[in-house]
Amino acid sequence: MFIAAIITLCIGVAAELAGPFIAKAMIDDHMLGIEQPFFETAASDSFGAVPYEGHYYKRGDRFAEDEPKGNEIRILQQGRSFYFINQPVEVSAGKKSYTEGQLTITNGSIQNSYPAQALTADQLFTFYKPEIPGIMKLVGLYLILLVVTIFTEFGKTYWLQSSANKVIQKLRTDVYAHIQRLPVHFFDNLPAGKVVSRITNDTEAVKDLFVAVLANFSSGIVYIAGVYVALFMLDVQLGLVCLFIIPILFIWIYLYRKFATKFNTIIRSRLSEINAIINESIQGMSIIRIFRRQKQTNEEFEALNQDYMKYQNKMLNLNAWTTHNLVNVLRSLSFAVLLAYFGFGSLSGANAVSLGVLYAFVDVLGRLFQPITGMVNQLAALDSSMVSAGRVFELMDEEGEAVTDGQMPRYKGNVEFKDVSFAYKKDYVLKNISFEAKQGQTIALVGHTGSGKSSIINLLFRFYDPQKGTITVDGQEVKSIPKQWLRHHMGIVLQDPYLFTGTVASNVSLGDEKITREQIEKALRDVGAERILAHLPQGFDEPVVEKGSTLSAGQRQLISFARALAFDPAILILDEATANIDTETESIIQSALEVLKKGRTTFIIAHRLSTIRSADQILVLHRGEIVERGSHDQLLKIGGRYHQLYQLQQGNTLATPATSERLEVVTSVQGQPLPGGIV
Structure with a gap:
């Protein structure tokens, strides 16, 4: 799906960057094409033949190889008017002026005057009429490319984000599965809140890496590459001049990440510690209140929260100084270089280009900064995602226990x-x-x-x-x-049994499909739980919240005994x-123990x-x-x-x-x- 998204992206970039080339062709070949040399033709019915005062004229590039050419004429624009010149023109570029039937063209030290006749609007339209089919074709081609761009943009966004979601889904599944394989002693040294933070917050940040960062950077890189290809196709020298942007962009990203990585590492660590202290406070809320530790706990939390905010503000300052400001500087600098190139070139006449090339170049160069802006806006998310990914993969790199499918026969x-x-x-x-x-x-x-x-x-x-x-x-x-x-x-009954969210029955079977409802109820009856749990409104289907906090210690213990009995362990x-149970419940459990210990x-x-x-x-x-x-x-x-x-x-x-x-x-x-x- 990633490959499909990148291919779609390349097609979309090519279709979008074709727009300036279409505009260039429209300007140079059709709108300004009227100023190209025209020749008199005898074939009045041939394509492109224009009638004028009893004669037919056709653009020189539209003659067949063996088609004879008559007298050369030119149509030149001065101000908002167009003039017919019934002779060749040596230099058509330069400053033009019209006085008393003479069109004067000044180019540097060269000045030429030609007899000229002003064209009416109808006469001018006659000369433009052969250009209309070409213009309409280019407009139609542009509309087709626009439709292609719309579909490719949808395909790119859909495939990139859906594949990113699948990656994150698999990542979370793998991380959670890996936690199941980690040795027990690993959790002795890492608070549960920090583990939860890596599975939830850090993987969510990694999701941003795929959904936002990857989309912007992949499309940005392809787009920038396409822009430079277009610039070199328009003018090699202009393309070389604009290459200075690339090293500046690389240096910028390197320096930004150097500082941002340090800040984001601390930010993710503090967020993990905040989750850990919240988890610990909730678990020990009764102790906190009994020993009146609310103020001290709040101060500890506030200290972590304050440190978290401090580094968030540092990241905010870094982003404020290095995002749009630098993009604007780059944009202004590139256009200044472009203007200087054309300005000095026009004085010497060495770098003269057509108006269509100039328009297309400015258009394409302007498009270069759209992906740069998108990439820069995602730099913060990129670095945060990379730091979070490092934390997730650090957890994944912890050596886990091998998982072997199947089971062995019940040993004695x-x-x-x-x-x-x-x-x-x-x-x-x-x-x-x-x-x-x-x-x-x-x-x-x-x-x-x-x-x-x-x-x-x-x-x-x-x-x-x-x-x-x-x-x-x-x-x-x-x-x-x-x-x-x-x-x-093997089975175990702990001093403080752990019950999961669900029902009494589901806590006995732990979701094992091999344990039937009949076996669950029999196990509960055999350990004497039926009498203790009889007052529950829904009996064995009574909902159990986390850790079974709504049940008494004796009830939790009996459910734990029934769980051990239902799984029928050899040890x-x-x-x-x-x-932790009262004397009456203990007497029930003692008799349950005799049932439980039998044969094992x-x-x-x-x-x-x-x-x-x-x-x-x-x-x-x-x-x-x-x-x-x-x-x-x-x-x-x-x-x-x-x-x-x-x-x-x-x-x-x-x-x-x-x-x-x-x-x-x-x-x-x-x-x-x-x-x-x-x-």
Whole structure:
């Protein structure tokens, strides 16, 4: 479509630039053609023969090669009158004057006088009559070219813009698809608002590159090339004189972009940061109001907004100084050069050209500045688009995860970690982790914050891969399994479940066509959600807004449990799944858990130890290492770290090893004993 648009554009430019050539032919060949030499002819009925006082005359260029020519006569214009001269004229150009039947022509130092007879309007029209068919043909040709120009302009605009829209549609699709392939850790360091800005604002700016900038620059370049071809066809020397505009234009664009790129880079960055702070403020609006941070948040936003406006004003100043002002200067300069060329040339007689050539040249040269103006007006959009495109392609250049089509058969779920060590950056957060989880078993991970529980889950999902050791599922190393295949048979229930805009039912199936309505309703009933969600006006078809903010924490959690059950995973991960719910809902979820865990390997991350009493194996982590392992009863008998945690949660905080590790008896301050037995 781009190629078709460019071809159409070239045809349109050629048709449009043909106008001055038609005007030149009309002026030189027909309107001023009457002043060419006429010869007497005997063929009164031949084309172009003009009767005058009993004789017939015809222009010299209209005689056939073997047709005899009679006496030469001339018709010359002086002022608004035309005169018949019944003899040859040596020099017809120059200053003319008519006095007492004599037409005097002065050209420099040469002066000639000829007997002349003034023509009446009817006689003059007789001499012009043979020119009318030629003029009408040229007018008809001009109208045809005008129609061609109209259609080519439509074709150029339609094809350029429709193809540009398709490019942007594909670009946005590719960017969004690429985001789906980016590793999870990429989003740890880039705020969601900045990602959104690149997909929306930056791709919209790239759209301007195709729709406005490409259209103007491609048409402008083709048009300028066509104009120079026309100028050289009219007069080579004049064309060479006007070439000085091209280097000035290139230097101008280079200098403009040098400054504009710096400003636009900051502008796009600030806009991205503004989107990020807006997104963050909306997400954390309740916290902002509870802690009365409205003023500080507003000041942060205003500082970014002020900086954004400052650089927008710098771009405004740059555009104001370098757009129409410079075009006008170029236009004036080019016409000054043209006038100087004709002025000095006419004095010496070296650069004399016809009136038609002069008219066509001025017309074509004037058209040169239309595309230049269009290109200059789009310089700001060009630079902004290039900066935005750079930001989009920087995101596209981020290495993504390979996407493998298809799926593997449902595995059993036997998981084994062998001497696994892992670090997010430099320091290892997991050290020599080894354990085995067999199909149908429940493995609980406990430990203080930062002990490595979530890191084990991240490795299991292959959000990250370990630096040392191996992880296998059913004896097959997970690195050899495509990530999508591995995750296809995994499910997770988060502490704060995420619900998407839609309905309760759509949040269970997540739009998967393989999950029927019956399976959705069965999953909800099996986890006990039917009773909790019964009061909703539309039941399982109740609309859900972003993040499920209109539902309670317990309702969201039950929907999340039903989602995991509907997808029937071989490996299930429960990440603090009961931490944010009330006791009544927890009892429902506990019974739902038994349904959910049946026949599948389950990993539970829990701080509430009462929820993992029935776990087959409990792994106690401390600073990235497994310090204890066993069942609930076995670990209590050991009396180690798990026992301390359990005692703390039961409210027994007296004389436990856990507290004694963190308490220090203070009997003095700076060497001075404390008064009154204060300890």
